[in-house]
Amino acid sequence: MILSRRPDIERFLSKPDAGVRAALIYGRDLGVVRDRGHQLAAKVVDSPDDPFDVAILTETDVADDPPRLEGELAAQSLMGGRRMVRLRLSSEKPAIDKLAAEALERHAAGELNPDAFFLIEAGNLGRDSALRKTAEKANGAAVIPCYEDEPGDVARLVRETLARDSVSLSADALALFVARMPKERGVARQEIERLALYLGPGSNTVGTPADLEGFLGVEPEASLFDAAADAFGGKLADAQAGIRRAAQEGETGPAAVRAIGMHLGKLRRALTLHKSGAGLQEAAKASGVFWKQEREFLRQARAWTLDELDRIQSEVLAADKACKTAGSPDRLIAERLALTVAGRARRLGL
Structure with missing residues (x-):
């Protein structure tokens, strides 16, 4: 069975x-x-x-x-x-x-x-x-x-594990924490237990996004996610600067292309849910968009279409393949992809 x-x-x-x-x-x-x-x-x-x-x-x-x-x-x-x-x-x-x-x-x-x-x-x-x-x-x-945990599975794991130590997270803090969780269940559980210690076992504390800032710190790849969001928002200079900043923090071209692909995936999921009848804001939350980025994401979602995302998808796949070719200038390839996406976004009115 x-x-x-x-x-x-x-x-x-x-x-x-x-x-x-x-x-x-x-x-x-x-x-x-x-x-x-x-x-x-x-x-x-x-x-x-x-x-x-x-x-x-x-x-x-x-x-x-x-x-x-x-x-x-x-x-x-x-x-x-x-x-x-x-x-x-x-x-x-x-x-x-x-x-x-x-x-x-x-x-x-x-x-x-x-x-x-x-x-x-x-x-x-x-x-x-x-x-x-x-x-x-x-x-x-x-x-x-x-199968790999979905965001809902991770959120439930976080809630249940924290509850054993009589601490919890607000809805916004939970969304932030889940978005930053490693995908492997064992490692994720260790991070949740570490968070419980940080909040104070038995304190009945309800953690907020502000409380998590000191715990999560700043990820090196944060610049890449910012660059991806800037690219899809039509911000050419900011996208390029973000990729260069990430390179200084140790991130590679393939990682930059992956971040762009992940942002594309969030937009595709949100637009697909919206097409099926969900409200755009509801669809954005279901796609894992952090509340601080929600306004900009919704602005992009109103301009991009599923057809346009399909067109740019081929560019992402080509860049990913090119980045992984031995001796390729992967950072320049990632920058060119970001500029291509930003240029398409501007033509869409962003």
């Missing part, structure tokens, strides 16, 4: 189906995979850290002693509780992938210890993975693919 919809995943993690003996949780972001693995383990056994009822194996353990995996799955609980075997894979090695697939197939069919639970946490398994194929076909197994 494949669980890809969030409500189905949350239902299963909070109350695993009785007929499921195995679960495969996989995805590029191992932080999300580990989080969901911890959630499920806590529901399957009383003490996920109990070495008598829980066996935690890595791919190295399986590679060094292949029969051990099925041996652990066939073993009975020493303390009378439910047994769990937790296999953690960090890479897709064909031999380990095949061994895990064979063990999962036998266990899901009830050939080993039918009362044990087999939990597998893996990286980004491809479609040709034997383990993934086997898990998706097995009747007694659940498959949970983990």
Whole structure:
């Protein structure tokens, strides 16, 4: 059984189906995979850290002693509780992938210890993975693919984690913090815990954007995001100056092109939502626009069209490819792209 919809995943993690003996949780972001693995383990056994009822194996353990995996799955609980075997894979090695697939197939069919639970946490398994194929076909197994967190997922993680320390963020501060969060779940969680300490655990503080200024500081890439916004706003000189300032801060041409592409993506998302019936301001917020940039972004969104963005998209892709060519003058390529975008913006009346 494949669980890809969030409500189905949350239902299963909070109350695993009785007929499921195995679960495969996989995805590029191992932080999300580990989080969901911890959630499920806590529901399957009383003490996920109990070495008598829980066996935690890595791919190295399986590679060094292949029969051990099925041996652990066939073993009975020493303390009378439910047994769990937790296999953690960090890479897709064909031999380990095949061994895990064979063990999962036998266990899901009830050939080993039918009362044990087999939990597998893996990286980004491809479609040709034997383990993934086997898990998706097995009747007694659940498959949970983990995708990159959306802004809404990160916002919920921030709220829930801060709430444990009796602190929180205002709506504007939350939007700012989420926009600056690293994409990897494990690293993001560390930043949230650091913020809780900064706000004061147990203080019931509601952080504001002003409170976050000292915590977040100024990112080197901030100049690039400013330059991208200036380019789409028709501000030629400011866009060029922003890219040069970012270069002095250590940013490269590809990073500048990426920032321009990200701003284009925000405009495209906002205009698509607006076309579907959302208000423009609502669409801007849904696209991750920080409140301080909202007025300028709305000005741009009223001038740019989806057709114009499609035309400029090809310029962004060409610049990205050119920047990554060995020996290319990547900063000059990025500057030329910014000037091209700014010139198009001016023709649109910006």
